[in-house]
Amino acid sequence: MRTIARSMTVTLLGVLVSLACAADPVAVTDPAAADADFKFQGEYAGVLKVDGDEQKWGAQVIALGDGKFHVVGYEGGLPGAGWNELDRREADGQLRGATVTINADDTTLTLQNGQILVTDQAGANLGTLTKVVRKSPTLGAKPPQGAIVLFDGTTADHFEPGQRSDDGLLIEGATSKQKFGNFSCHLEFCLPYMPAARGQGRSNSGCYYQGRYEVQMLDSFGLEGKDNECGGIYSIAAPRINMCLPPLAWQTYDVDFTTAVFDQDKKVKNARITIRHNGVVIHRDLELPGVTAGNLLPENAEPGPIHLQDHGNPVRYRNIWVVPK
Missing domain, CATH: 2.60.120.560 (Exo-inulinase; domain 1)
Incomplete structure (x- = not known):
């Protein structure tokens, strides 16, 4: 009986350890090894029609795992590239098939093929934000003399x-x-x-x-x-x-x-x-x-x-x- 109990305890501990290990978030260091969500994540910029006027907007799409996304919109452009540093619009979305759909207040955002199509409640096109890849202007900076x-x-x-x-x-x-x-x-x-x-x-x-x-x-x-x-x-x-x-x-x-x-x-x-x-x-x-x-x-x-x-x-x-x- 003690042997059976000990065996069951060892087995249970093994299961718990396996579950704990499985729960640890995976850290990916190579884009080639990333999941299907990775290609949607990133920064987008473009011009949208807001109350009849054309305005520059930026958006950051954050992958949260299992096809879930959070999107932050910036009036004026991306942080450090036009954003007014005041207004942030946030919403959540879900990957279905090859498209991420986000319902944000009175607009719908559709992410596909490196673009975000923005439409109003009636389905009218308000504009498109295109994916951009920004790089730091000091990336690759060479050490000066005396460094x-x-x-x-x-x-x-x-x-x-x-x-x-x-x-x-x-x-x-x-x-x-x-x-x-x-x-x-x-x-x-x-x-x-x-x-x-x-x-x-x-x-x-x-x-x-x-x-x-x-x-x-x-x-x-x-x-x-x-x-x-x-x-x-x-x-x-x-x-x-x-x-x-x-x-x-x-x-x-x-x-x-x-x-x-x-x-x-x-x-x-x-x-x-x-x-x-x-x-x-x-x-x-x-x-x-x-x-x-x-x-x-x-x-x-x-x-x-x-x-x-x-x-x-x-x-x-x-x-x-x-x-x-």
């Missing part, structure tokens, strides 16, 4: 532990061996496609400048842009505008950092930071009153490293260089 190249794809020896993926990218959980005071830094990162994940479990990492101040990396595509989302600085400041691109798009952070000033053990000036996310300023000369959670080092006068957080998701990095000042 210290931390990662160019050839070696990860400038980081600890310093691991490269099979396709020559830097793997998360790396800390630069060199430490910095005042500096400018360029890095490029790619967030995995995790449509079934939500919140902080959706493609999470972060860059800790000086190992003290984290700028969040997260699949925040289409979200409001909070201090715990992409470009945010935890508990200190949300980005001025959410410039997060869709997952699997390469993105950039360009940072100018001024270290805190100490008189012996007393801090007399806070650190300051300016951040450009995909070429757009999201924090300008922001004062950092203290370290953020998960910091490697306490706040003091000593220089610190560039730390790329391992939060359990396969975020990848390339083209990282620093110009000391």
Whole structure:
């Protein structure tokens, strides 16, 4: 009887473990391995007729898994490309066959073949938004004279532990061996496609400048842009505008950092930071009153490293260089 009970317990535990593993959201790092929803996700832009007038509009289509989608519309154009930074229209949709249909207030959006057809309740055509693929203007930026190249794809020896993926990218959980005071830094990162994940479990990492101040990396595509989302600085400041691109798009952070000033053990000036996310300023000369959670080092006068957080998701990095000042 004990043997049977023990066997049943082992079997039950095995089933529970299998279910737990099956429930873990899949992280896709190669577009070729993505699901059928992936081709619909992304950014769209065009002109729509609104109350008889033609207006520029942008839309971000977010895949949520199992054929479900969330769409955010932006009057004036996409974030950083015309949006008035005031009006967001949101709605949900479902994939049926080869088409995603979204009912939004008094309009219907039909996604197919890289376009969104917008019609009113009577079926009249209000316009079409076409899929666009934006790239950061600083993508591929070459290190200037005097720059210290931390990662160019050839070696990860400038980081600890310093691991490269099979396709020559830097793997998360790396800390630069060199430490910095005042500096400018360029890095490029790619967030995995995790449509079934939500919140902080959706493609999470972060860059800790000086190992003290984290700028969040997260699949925040289409979200409001909070201090715990992409470009945010935890508990200190949300980005001025959410410039997060869709997952699997390469993105950039360009940072100018001024270290805190100490008189012996007393801090007399806070650190300051300016951040450009995909070429757009999201924090300008922001004062950092203290370290953020998960910091490697306490706040003091000593220089610190560039730390790329391992939060359990396969975020990848390339083209990282620093110009000391």
